[in-house]
Amino acid sequence: MDESKKRVPHLPWMRNPVDIDLFDERPLSLLPHLDRRLEVALRKMNIESLFPVQVAVWQETIGPGAFERDICVNSPTGSGKTLSYALPIVQALASRKIRCLRALVVLPTRDLALQVKEVFDAIAPAVGLRVGSAVGQTSIADEISELIQRPNLEIHATLDPEYIQMEPRTSVDILVATPGRLMDHINMTKGFSLEHLRYLVVDETDRLLREAYQSWLPTVIQLTCSTDQEMLSHETVDPAFLGSLITVRRSGVERGFKGKRYPRLVKMILSATLTQDPSKISQLDLHHPLLLTSGNKRYRLPELLVSYKLICNSKLKPLYLVALLQELKGEKCIVFTSSVESTHRLSTLLKFLGELPFQFSEYSRLQRQSVRSKTLKAFREGKLEVLIATDAMTRGMDVEGIRNVINYDMPPYVKTYIHRAGRTARAGQSGRCFTLLRKHEVKRFDSMLKKADDNSCTLHSLPADSIESLLPIYSSALEKLKEFVESEARRKSSIGFKSAKGNKRKRTTHKVE
Template sequence: MAEGRPKTLPVLPWMRNPVDIELFDNCPLGFIPLLDPRLMEALQKMDIQSLFPVQVAMWQETIGPGAFERDICVNSPTGTGKTLAYALPIVQILSTRKIRCLRALVVLPTRDLALQVKEVFDAIAPAVGLSVGVAVGQSSIADEVSKLIEHPRLDMFSAFDPEVWQTKLQSSVDILVATPGRLIDHINTTKGFSLEHLCYLVVDETDRLLREAYQSWLPTVIQLSCSKNQAGFKEDEIVSSTLNYLTTIRRGGVERGFKGKCYPRLVKIIMSATLTQDPSKLSQLDLHHPLLLTSGDRRYKLPEKLESFKLICESKLKPLYLVVLLQELRGEKSIVFTSSVESTHRLSKLLNLFGELPCKVKEYSSLQHQSVRSKRLKAFREGKIEVLIASDAMTRGMDVEGVRNVINYDMPTYVKAFVHRAGRTARAGNKGRCFTLLRKDEVKRFGNILSKAGMMVCNVHPLPANSVERLRPVYSSALEKLKQSLDSKRGRKYSVRLNSAEAGEK
């Protein structure tokens, strides 16, 4: 943002005076107040010796004086530790539970991200006797049901009375990590799946979840977690509401100081690196006296130790410029982002046909089966694959340690896309670089994106002299092989779109 430009205030009053996360410092585990010793030990096994500022701020507003009295919205850069920021206080509070039932629900937009978040919960929840489940469609719904719902032992009464037997169904998990579509499947079809005891709802990657309807999962969850008519009921009265196969029972009442809020209240935690300010979207969350935690006074913020570079290249030689850049990076762990799934597939094939790369390059996209993506991501984490080619669908929240470079093969269209792409590197205080390949006509637009993201300096990255010209013959050969491959496997309609001027592009 240019100096002197008037600062626009958010429409919603509660967003105008946020708590600045940057005012908090890293805090050693031994100085975290009220932290359960069992959780401290679990964190140390994860090689965590202190909490990051966003985690300290969240602890203050949940376990500390804040005591979850308000819904919490966190707008913090990628790689700052937001997952553990909400996982740790939720696990700490639920560690005192006496009866197992579903009390915390975490909703994320993609399977890969949901599985990643479950790994964080799996690392700390068992230490205090909590069970974590996942509902993402990775396996059949029957397999998920067997892990989420506990069936009672058959006795002489329930064996002959199906209604009595079904009323004894109960949750096998205390915490559920889910994607919206599979969550709705369980709500509509799974006997015994109930939200009647739900206390905590985490909406991670909020912008994307609010932008796409996902079978109206949010109003459904809110409706089933809260009584429809709270006014006029005492705390010990029971209110029932029914939706499809799910019956929800929740105590009714009016919470002191906030008319119309049910008791016990469903606490909501909203997480994003690019939190929307659109009142119409945020109203869907039905937030209770929300508190905003954010980093600094900028709406969008990039990692502190991120360096940004741009490469001005000829359009028809764009893939060749990428090859030269990858050669220069010499096998450093990198993610290359394209504008579409199709472009990801074509570019990956082209690079693997090139034969002049010092690194192993693989595709990572929604065209692949979940098991393939999981294996590929594991290999990338272990260093068996140095470069992943992905589309924007894969940018959200993915945390891979040691990613040194992000390369925008296709320029991001919006500032949010740039923030999420660049956030795959320079995470947790580490250094990282972001390279963007640009045609001459894209330079000005890209400059506007950078200024909105707060990136004031973006150096031009020079390639070694004559490197592009030297590899032209090899590039032409690889391009011809790719055309032949697409002709034989996918038909001519795919190869027609691939010409020397747009190789590897959408």
């Protein structure tokens, strides 16, 4: 089969996308309909103009024909996708002063959700909107106190008795959430409601569709679509009102779409590697979707990224990494490994190599959230030059000044390479991506990069003496690592045994009672 034919998307609406590359950066002063208060907030963030993806999305969501279609954005990491949806949503919500949950942004990880919330926090208060989070950073009780407004019974006690029966209600306009904690609130939090939801953003769409996360997506769609149906079937609804509701349904953008709620739930989905799988896309129940993409390419690397491959001896691979980091002389780097275990072992081994001329830290789900937050803060502030992590921990992460990405373990897929490389060369800055390869991996790596139309991966070499100088301490470090791994295994085994023993005692006691 011809290669070009293989790439034709199955979904017709994906075949004629809006090309983001045709848009230029635009100064805020020339952005049509921008609320003056938001312009001031953006300038406080040192933003004087919008990037092409932000201009393209703004054009489709603000002004005549605003949000007539659901928006799908396939754009490289670092191109500015977060602000591309945050800005138009905040502007759209600013026109109605009703305190209820009207916009929901769902992201796969806590760290990424907190990063996105920072963007909303910087602009939403300027127009009187409140932003909340449901990510599990604090206890669910603390989240509830932030998200839910309860009636003041002391005030209402002097009023009509009906007011005493007021239900708790959501006290934020915009919620940034992870799927698991979102479902906790849907299932357990009294007063948490999606009945007024107008905007649903699914960021990092590929990952959120790939992993079920307690069926959060069908639950959200069902809850937002059921409100009007319940109203229509309710026996006590005034027939005159029903007639006016049906008339409204037949007006505007919903004409001809029987059974859809009005105003409809607008969806925005975003990814650097947007899936073309119809079975996955269908889960989103999109309304006349419009695809915005870069150069009609499914896989797109940052424009100012330079790629390098470094062929190394398998047994000495950690030393190649150290020598490369020494050569980079303190520039901010993220080192990617293939697993949490690999991240932990590599970080431990580097510690056993003694004093190194760079500060580094592990960043993985083995650590508590408070530890990860401190590590990321130190990395952002430049107190750490090197972060050793997995794909899951850093997907979507935006840290200013990352000059280099190093693939310690070769990425298994082109999507993985794009998401890793996208941590650098962001927002118009240049960056480099180095991949350490064993000889047998070179051919597969080159073939993978062709899918991203990247044929310019340069071979990088290190001075032989930079490796040799590390050999005397390497054997000792490997021995220490072996002892450390064995010690950890014994400790985990002991903890597991005690836990199982304790559970057995509890079960026995329960039977006796």
